[in-house]
Amino acid sequence: MRREEIVLEIKDLAVKVDDRLVLEGLNLSVRRGEVHVIFGQNGSGKSTLLGAIMGLSRYRVTEGDILFLGSSVLGLSIHERARLGIGLAFQSPRAVRGVSLRSFLKLVAKDSEAFEGVMELASEFNFHQHLDRDLNVGFSGGEMKKSEVLQLIAQDPTLLMLDEPESGVDFENIALLGEALRRFLEREKPFHQRTKSAILITHSGHILDYVTADVGHVMVKGRFACSGNPYDIFRRIREKGYAECVECYLCL
Amino acid sequence: MDLRRVGFDLSPSRKREGSFFVEDHSISLLERLGEVEVMSLGEAQERYPELVERLRFSLIRPEGELAKFKEVTPTGYFIRVPAGVKMSFPVQSCYVVKTEGFEQRVHNLIIVEEGASAQIITGCTRGSHVLAGLHIGVTEIFVGKNASLTYTMVHEWGKEMEITPKTAVRVEEGGKYISNYFAVTEVKRVIAYPRAFLSRRAFAGFYSSIYAKGLSFFDTGAALILEGDGARGEIVSRVVAGDGSKVISRGLIEARSGSTRGHMECNAIMISDSSCVQAIPELTSYHPDVELSHEAAVGKIAQEEIEYLMSRGVSEEAAKSLIVKGFLTPRLENLTPELEEAVLNTIEEALRTAGSGM
Numbered sequence: 001m002r003r004e005e006i007v008l009e010i011k012d013l014a015v016k017v018d019d020r021l022v023l024e025g026l027n028l029s030v031r032r033g034e035v036h037v038i039f040g041q042n043g044s045g046k047s048t049l050l051g052a053i054m055g056l057s058r059y060r061v062t063e064g065d066i067l068f069l070g071s072s073v074l075g076l077s078i079h080e081r082a083r084l085g086i087g088l089a090f091q092s093p094r095a096v097r098g099v100s101l102r103s104f105l106k107l108v109a110k111d112s113e114a115f116e117g118v119m120e121l122a123s124e125f126n127f128h129q130h131l132d133r134d135l136n137v138g139f140s141g142g143e144m145k146k147s148e149v150l151q152l153i154a155q156d157p158t159l160l161m162l163d164e165p166e167s168g169v170d171f172e173n174i175a176l177l178g179e180a181l182r183r184f185l186e187r188e189k190p191f192h193q194r195t196k197s198a199i200l201i202t203h204s205g206h207i208l209d210y211v212t213a214d215v216g217h218v219m220v221k222g223r224f225a226c227s228g229n230p231y232d233i234f235r236r237i238r239e240k241g242y243a244e245c246v247e248c249y250l251c252l
Numbered sequence: 253m254d255l256r257r258v259g260f261d262l263s264p265s266r267k268r269e270g271s272f273f274v275e276d277h278s279i280s281l282l283e284r285l286g287e288v289e290v291m292s293l294g295e296a297q298e299r300y301p302e303l304v305e306r307l308r309f310s311l312i313r314p315e316g317e318l319a320k321f322k323e324v325t326p327t328g329y330f331i332r333v334p335a336g337v338k339m340s341f342p343v344q345s346c347y348v349v350k351t352e353g354f355e356q357r358v359h360n361l362i363i364v365e366e367g368a369s370a371q372i373i374t375g376c377t378r379g380s381h382v383l384a385g386l387h388i389g390v391t392e393i394f395v396g397k398n399a400s401l402t403y404t405m406v407h408e409w410g411k412e413m414e415i416t417p418k419t420a421v422r423v424e425e426g427g428k429y430i431s432n433y434f435a436v437t438e439v440k441r442v443i444a445y446p447r448a449f450l451s452r453r454a455f456a457g458f459y460s461s462i463y464a465k466g467l468s469f470f471d472t473g474a475a476l477i478l479e480g481d482g483a484r485g486e487i488v489s490r491v492v493a494g495d496g497s498k499v500i501s502r503g504l505i506e507a508r509s510g511s512t513r514g515h516m517e518c519n520a521i522m523i524s525d526s527s528c529v530q531a532i533p534e535l536t537s538y539h540p541d542v543e544l545s546h547e548a549a550v551g552k553i554a555q556e557e558i559e560y561l562m563s564r565g566v567s568e569e570a571a572k573s574l575i576v577k578g579f580l581t582p583r584l585e586n587l588t589p590e591l592e593e594a595v596l597n598t599i600e601e602a603l604r605t606a607g608s609g610m
Contacts, residue, residue: 054563056559056563057555057559077562077568078559078562078563079562079563079565079566079567079568079571082562082563082564082565083565087563087564088563090560090563093560094554094556094557094560096557096560096561096574096575096578097578097579097581098577098578098579098580098581099574099575099577099578104564107564107566108564108565108566134578151564155564155565
């Protein structure tokens with residue numbers, strides 16, 4: 001696997017939600033081992049992008065293409081995309097009654113070694129008592145995020161997408177989640193040895209204290225207004241808000 | 253015909269305090285293994301004539317199709333748990349309609365005396381080749397002061413069968429009654445509306461999971477009559493309506509005293525275009541100091557739920573199956589692990605054979 005290998009390529013993507021055009025002319029290239037961060041105001045289309053990559057039915061691709069490992073995924077169902085190596089940690093995960101978290105993790109894990117690894121992680125998360133509870137039923141915000149991360153790590157995708165992984169999570173647990181993601185994404189390895197890629201959406205930026213990012217993008221009204229060093233971008237947003245980004249967008 | 257599918261197990265590993273097994277109108281097996289009295293209603297009538305005379309038809313009127321029951325003592329069990337006895341294992345019973353077209357009429361009496369605690373499991377089913385028949389079961393249950401009873405019923409029938417059980421329960425002061433009803437089947441009709449009469453500070457919970465297949469017609473529910481102050485209860489129903497089935501899910505909570513609480517919820521998933529579901533909740537109060545509530549929801553399996561599971565690599569069929577199975581998995585209060593396993597296996601099997609229904 002070459003460092004320059006493009007894992008995800010999005011070309012001129014347009015996506016509608018109901019009859020509203022939410023994404024337009026969106027282009028993105030994610031290489032193997034890269035972590036991309038997407039910033040942007042609520043409603044700008046960030047979750048739509050991740051949902052469209054995953055193939056969720058409410059996001060209709062009307063133009064353009066999404067290529068994963070060189071092939072278009074537009075004709076593939078959600079579970080086929082997942083089996084190819086795409087994973088999504090939902091912003092608002094669903095609760096599924098009657099299915100215990102433990103049994104679901106066992107189902108999702110690719111082998112018993114992966115399952116054992118996730119069980120150990122659950123202990124690190126102080127989450128073992130939740131394993132026998134129904135999947136996400138009655139979980140607090142932070143508990144939902146832990147459940148998402150455990151499921152994703154069990155699934156072991158090549159491209160990990162995280163929709164606001166730290167929202168609703170207290171600092172202590174952000175540290176636990178952040179560390180686990182950092183390890184999973186192999187961020188401590190030299191860059192040419194990293195095999196996992198990720199796209200993160202964040203508002204607070206706290207996750208970036210743990211998961212180092214390579215490329216940042218600002219989404220404005222369904223397009224990327226700019227792309228570049230994620231830390232520079234985030235600093236400017238914190239200082240100036242999104243006004244500058246909107247100006248950039250208007251120049252496009 | 254594997255009777256374990258309806259919770260009846262005669263292997264040594266199934267720990268029990270008694271067994272009662274009826275095929276058509278004959279008692280094929282009667283076991284009494286502990287302190288709990290288990291006998292036929294006929295035998296109880298001989299041994300305790302006044303008691304049986306006093307209790308029989310004290311909670312249910314012998315009208316209409318039940319008039320026949322008064323003339324001749326039908327088959328049925330008499331189970332009495334003496335005061336203070338805490339059963340370690342359940343008493344299990346099983347009614348099988350073995351002959352095609354047979355009309356099975358049974359009358360059961362259950363008495364749980366003061367301070368006792370009991371578990372009874374009843375499986376009702378038919379011989380493998382039986383398609384038509386009738387089962388009318390009258391069951392009158394008396395839960396004494398501060399006593400408790402968990403009564404679990406598993407049904408599996410033939411598609412031309414008509415099942416009309418009549419159940420009534422009196423729960424004395426501080427007593428607790430829990431009913432679990434579970435049916436995954438195709439049947440011509442099941443009409444069942446158990447009633448519980450609650451004294452002061454008594455509790456009753458009715459929990460049912462029904463998966464109606466083929467052209468089944470179910471008209472089921474429960475009625476809670478909160479007579480004494482402080483009485484509480486809940487009715488929780490889960491329904492999956494497939495193929496061309498029709499399910500009416502009723503619930504009635506009637507408060508006649510203060511400080512009473514009652515809640516009912518009916519959740520139904522329709523997995524076919526030809527099925528029909530009707531939820532009919534009813535709340536009645538004769539007293540202002542009560543808290544009564546109901547919720548009912550009918551719809552298809554939430555698409556977002558299916559897609560959430562699919563995003564982990566689970567196929568659409570497997571996701572739907574997982575959701576329906578989880579939805580039907582009942583809250584099995586105070587149940588033995590063996591029965592819980594039997595019930596879960598029955599759900600698995602039913603979902604496996606549901607096929608294109610989903």
